[in-house]
Amino acid sequence: MLNLRRIKTYWIYIAFLFIAFALISANVGKRRTWGPAEQLIVEGTAPLQNFVSKTINAVEGIWLKYFALINVREENKALKKEIDLLRMQSARYREMAAASKRLQDFPRFKETIPWPVMEAQVIGRDPSGWFESVIIDKGKSSGLKMNMPVVDARGVVGRLVSMSSNYSKVLLIIDQNSAVDCLVQRSREKGIVKGLSAGLCKLDYVVRAGDVTMGDMVVTSGMDRVFPKGLPVGEVVEVQDMPWEFFRNVKVKPMVDFSKLEDVLVIMKEDPLFDRTEEKE
Amino acid sequence: MQVLFKGSFMAGMGSYFLDIDLVTVMIGYLLVHSGRPGACVYAFFLGMLVDLFAAGVPGLFTLLYMLVFLTIESGSRFFDLQTIKGPMILVFVGAFIRQLCLVGLLDIFAYQVHFSSSLFLGCAVSAAVTGLIAPFVFALFDWIKTAWLGQERESA
Numbered sequence: 001m002l003n004l005r006r007i008k009t010y011w012i013y014i015a016f017l018f019i020a021f022a023l024i025s026a027n028v029g030k031r032r033t034w035g036p037a038e039q040l041i042v043e044g045t046a047p048l049q050n051f052v053s054k055t056i057n058a059v060e061g062i063w064l065k066y067f068a069l070i071n072v073r074e075e076n077k078a079l080k081k082e083i084d085l086l087r088m089q090s091a092r093y094r095e096m097a098a099a100s101k102r103l104q105d106f107p108r109f110k111e112t113i114p115w116p117v118m119e120a121q122v123i124g125r126d127p128s129g130w131f132e133s134v135i136i137d138k139g140k141s142s143g144l145k146m147n148m149p150v151v152d153a154r155g156v157v158g159r160l161v162s163m164s165s166n167y168s169k170v171l172l173i174i175d176q177n178s179a180v181d182c183l184v185q186r187s188r189e190k191g192i193v194k195g196l197s198a199g200l201c202k203l204d205y206v207v208r209a210g211d212v213t214m215g216d217m218v219v220t221s222g223m224d225r226v227f228p229k230g231l232p233v234g235e236v237v238e239v240q241d242m243p244w245e246f247f248r249n250v251k252v253k254p255m256v257d258f259s260k261l262e263d264v265l266v267i268m269k270e271d272p273l274f275d276r277t278e279e280k281e
Numbered sequence: 282m283q284v285l286f287k288g289s290f291m292a293g294m295g296s297y298f299l300d301i302d303l304v305t306v307m308i309g310y311l312l313v314h315s316g317r318p319g320a321c322v323y324a325f326f327l328g329m330l331v332d333l334f335a336a337g338v339p340g341l342f343t344l345l346y347m348l349v350f351l352t353i354e355s356g357s358r359f360f361d362l363q364t365i366k367g368p369m370i371l372v373f374v375g376a377f378i379r380q381l382c383l384v385g386l387l388d389i390f391a392y393q394v395h396f397s398s399s400l401f402l403g404c405a406v407s408a409a410v411t412g413l414i415a416p417f418v419f420a421l422f423d424w425i426k427t428a429w430l431g432q433e434r435e436s437a
Contacts, residue, residue: 009317009318012318012321013321013347013350013351016321016325016343016347017344017347019325019340019343020325020328020340020343020344020347021340021344022340023332023339023340023343023344024338024339024340024341024344025340026339026340027338027339027340028338028390034333038333041330041333042333042334045330124334126334126335126336127331127334127335128331128335128336128337128342129300130335130337130383130387131335131336131337132336133334133335133336135334161336169334169336171336175336177336
């Protein structure tokens with residue numbers, strides 16, 4: 001019979017290190033969602049995360065209300081929400097106007113985004129400090145599917161990358177693993193928005209002759225089949241041309257303030273290119 | 282616990298510069314009070330929990346926390362973890378090695394890491410603060426343990 005006490009302790013260290021290396025080598029470069037065991041762990045720990053998140057929000061709320069700013073704070077909150085909605089509408093009307101200009105020969109066009117949306121709350125954030133993702137309190141049981149886009153009133157937030165029955169992980173657009181097919185609203189220059197840091201993205205693959213200037217709005221192109229067309233992504237804050245590079249160096253400030261992300265909307269739009277076999281595994 | 286709400290707490294503070302790693306401190310504490318197997322298992326499974334909630338490569342933090350454990354365990358032969366200086370130094374070294382290995386591995390996995398003096402400084406400051414709070418955390422847990430055991434003995 002195996003006598004565990006005889007196994008030298010360092011063999012256990014080696015075994016754990018080997019498992020860690022095996023996990024890394026098995027998953028590098030692959031798009032991977034939560035397996036059944038991981039979903040079970042998330043289902044068990046996420047309620048605690050939710051409780052802590054709500055506690056922090058409640059304490060924050062009590063602290064702010066202590067200074068008799070109840071009405072002012074509520075009014076401010078309501079006005080900010082209204083402004084965000086109006087901003088989003090304005091961005092969409094600008095997009096429609098731009099589309100209308102291009103489609104002058106066509107007698108009619110209709111607004112797209114015929115998909116329903118589901119509200120969700122952010123209950124946790126990436127604990128690593130290096131990656132950018134959040135956990136929301138909706139999962140498969142609410143009808144969510146992998147790669148569904150996530151937005152808020154100001155713009156694009158990210159997409160669903162892992163799911164359990166009641167919780168999901170959202171990969172934010174500011175994460176380096178994220179890539180969103182976009183175009184510049186004014187000049188229709190195409191590019192890919194990739195995450196750079198906590199408050200910045202970059203618009204890659206804009207050719208040297210491309211017409212991009214500071215202040216330009218960047219919106220989703222709809223070409224990646226994940227995000228509907230015309231959703232605001234960010235604003236161009238820096239454009240640089242390096243003589244040794246083929247593409248322009250364009251920095252984009254996201255419309256969404258990710259440090260204050262609390263409520264999001266999941267657009268119930270399935271990704272037709274998503275490989276269902278990955279989900280089953 | 283620390284893994285589950287660290288992200289929310291840091292976002293609320295608006296600080297991504299200072300990365301105080303209580304997991305490293307706990308590994309040091311468990312090494313003293315639960316021995317090597319306890320600390321090793323804790324490091325392994327906490328690493329897996331971080332990998333679960335993080336958006337990086339699965340297995341990355343598992344490997345990093347195992348390296349932290351091995352660093353502190355090897356260093357405990359030279360510094361006594363039951364003094365004040367020992368945990369400070371060992372936790373600092375463990376946290377610093379974790380940060381450096383993380384940056385190195387991210388660069389290997391083709392993440393864009395901009396190596397600069399401010400990155401190095403950020404890693405060093407985070408590790409230093411983690412090391413500085415280690416003796417206080419050790420003392421706090423010792424006090425909780427003593428109070429808990431005292432209550433159990435009284436009830437018995």
